[in-house]
Amino acid sequence: MGISIDEKRVYDASEGPTPVFVAGAFGVARVATSDDLVGEFGLVRECTARDLAGLDGRLAVAADADVLLAVTGEEDVEFERLGVGPAVAAGFVGPGELLVAREDGTVLRGRVVERETAENAGGDSWTELGELADVRAIDGAFVATDSGVYRATGIAQSATKTVGDGAASAGLQHVGLDDARDVAAAGRPLAATGEGLYALGNGWMAQREGPFRAVSTAAADGGRLDRAHAAGESGLLAREDGGWRTVDLPIDGRVVALDHGAGVYAATEDGTFLLSVGDGWNHQLLGLRGVRAVAAP
Structure with a gap:
């Protein structure tokens, strides 16, 4: 276990530590942070986690058995389980709304019940938006795949079809690029x-060359x-004053x-x-x- 942040007295006791979560083949681990210090950590769920997303105190885990939803507290x-089935990626489109890629390639969009705890939480309904091969990541309405970046354009009203090589379904639109490994939707989107x-502006504009x-x-x-x-073969990059x-x-x-929250959080394999x-890295x-993912709900 890490050092106790509480014992170090580095945060206002009325606020408590900020939890950040790390997921991978081991499951999901919770790391207590405060300002720029790392405190105690430990497993909160054993599973094979493929992806992780957090928003407004809620955590979604794409795992080998199902998509898991949690309401994060100070300790517990x-x-x-949401009953979606094995999944490879998950992301919050907005408060209480999830975009999920199942292991079989089906991309689903659904709302999850807003509750104080995860008890009885689940999707009111799930709508199939289409099918994508080799989904790598989801963030907001963007989906990163081997064939590029797609955007969830809305709830499909009719039967969807397989999406590939730039084709579109009723609920998924190819928006460019190829061999997308990750995507970030907030602010100015990145891939x-x-x-x-690449950064999204008037189309995808190259920022740096090389694998990311x-x-x-x-x-x-x-x-x-x-x-x-952004993390790539050349190391970790930060965007400042319009440059990297x-x-x-x-x-x-x-x-x-x-992931970003009160600060920026990173994890190595x-x-x-x-x-x-902002004052150096701990x-x-x-x-x-x-490790596959990190999230700060």
């Missing part, structure tokens, strides 16, 4: 591909400008997952968790290998 995290890093594997963005809020980070700079990290591991609130070895 209770998960409920990580096998050929480079993870991206995260945060919209402007409370006087802060849009924030963005290389971030100096205190470890050598490959960053495979990113070998299980090192990192965070920064890190903690979690000892959890096979």
Whole structure:
């Protein structure tokens, strides 16, 4: 376990630590953070987790058995199965609304019941938007796949069809690129591909060349400008003043997952968790290998 943030007295006791979650082959782990410090951590669910998404205190896990939903508290995290089936990616389109890619390629959109706990949480209804091969990630209404980036355009009103090679269904539209590994929807959207890093403007505009594997963005809020980070073979990059700079990290591991919240959070494939609130990076070895995603609900 990590150091106790409470014992360090580094946060206002009325607020408590901020939970950040890391997912992978080991399941889902909760990491307590406060400002730029990493505190205690531990597993909250054992499963094979493929993806993770958080919004407004809710956590969605795409796992090998089903999609799991949790309402995150200061200590306990209770998960409920949504009955969707094995899934490879999940993301929140908005408060209480999920976009899910099942293992068989079916992309679903549905609302989840708003409750104080995850008890009896579930989808009021799920609508099939189409089928996509090799879905890698979902964020907002964007879906990253081997054949590029797609956008969920709405609820399909009729039977959908398989989507591929730029084709569209009633609920999914191909919006460009190829070999998309990750996508970030907030602020100015980003896409990580096998050929480079792209930002969405008047079409997808190249930012950097080379393979990229993870991206995260945060919209402007409370006087802060849009924030963005991207991880690729050249290391971790941060967008500042309209340009990109290389971030100096205190470890050598490959960053495979990113998310933004009160700060920016990253995880390496070998299980090192990192965070920064703007004054450098702190890190903690979690000892959890096979990391796939990180989320700050």
